[in-house]
Each structure stands twice: as structure tokens, then as C-alpha cells.
Amino acid sequence: MILDVYMEKINLLIIGFGEIARKKSRKFIEEGARLTIIDSTIDVLPGEFSGARLIEMNVDTVEILKDYIESAHFIILGTGDKELNNEIASFCHSRFKMVLNLSDSENSSFANTSILKYDNIEIGVSTNGISPSISSKIKGKIEDDMGEYLIENDKRLAILKKLRKFIKKRVDDDEKRRAYIIEVSSMTLEELSDLCRDPEVFLKGKI
16 A cells, blocks of 8 residues: 655654665655654764754663654664664554564564655555565656656646646635536646636636
């Protein structure tokens, strides 16, 4: 299952900020997640993580982490200690938290997908944590075979976003509004570009 999560509403907690944890958390940061990092070995964060909250603390028990875990939505565990990671993961599961255990994928509740991203389109490829390299190859194949098609539809979606706002503002009736949005969604990129210059033309005689 692949879900589209609104990251700007998510609190991400990273416990142990090694290279793998950094790599796994980059997408969260790019999408606007609020990040807290707990690690005893660093005092200055890399530039791309400069907006995160850093807590310099040695982690050796679950007890000292409870308050941080309770306030997080997603947790990434990269302490380098498999036994400790599993202990923390078990506590996270008991609190219904989404946890990625970097030392034991089977004791995790989610896995990172390989994402092909445009401005308005995202395609995620997952192998359920079995092989990230195969996920990456499949993503590359999709981009090679469908790149032009995806770029065109990404442009269509940028225009549709503006037209949806216009229609929602101008049309009060829910049924009509839904029908109009479906109608413009079926238009070609050229038709949408023309319509966007004067969207009132679309509504003439309709309302």
C-alpha cells in the first residue's frame, strides 16, 4: 500500500543520525516534515537539515525517549544497536507510531518507496523493503518509457489546479461544480492553456 502523506503536518523523529538515517529522512525534509534529531555524536547539522531540532543525547534506554516518541508521528531508528532499535521499535508499535527500524525491516511499520516526482505528479515504487535497488531500476524504466507523457500531464495538472480554484469560487452548486471540474479535466493541454487565459468563457451559459 502506498499512501500520499501530507508531510507538512508530520513530526518526524530520528534516533541515531547516521548516513543511512540521513538518506532515509531526506524525502521527509523535502516535503516539509518537522524534524527532531536525537544523537550524541554531532553538534552541527548538515545544511539541508539546518531547520531541524537537534537534541544531543546518548540513547541507551527507551525510558528517556518516551516523551519524544509520544509527540512524533513517524520515527526512524538508526542507533546502530540492533537490540536497542528493536526495543524502541516495540515501544513505538505499542503506541501505534509509524516506525522505520534500520536494523530490522521486519520490525518496522513502513518502508521508503522509490519516488518519481514532478511538480504535481508522484509515482512510488515499492518492493516491500526487499530490494531498494530493484525499486530504483523500475522507477528509471517508468521515467524512460513514460517521461514525456508524465511531463505533459504535469503541465495539465498545473493549469487544472488554477481552474479548480476558479470553478470552486464561482460555482456554488456541488453537483455542477463536480461536473465542470470533470469536464475540464478531460481537456488537452492546448485547450486548457487557452481556457486558462479567460476561464469565464467556460462558464458562459452554464451558470
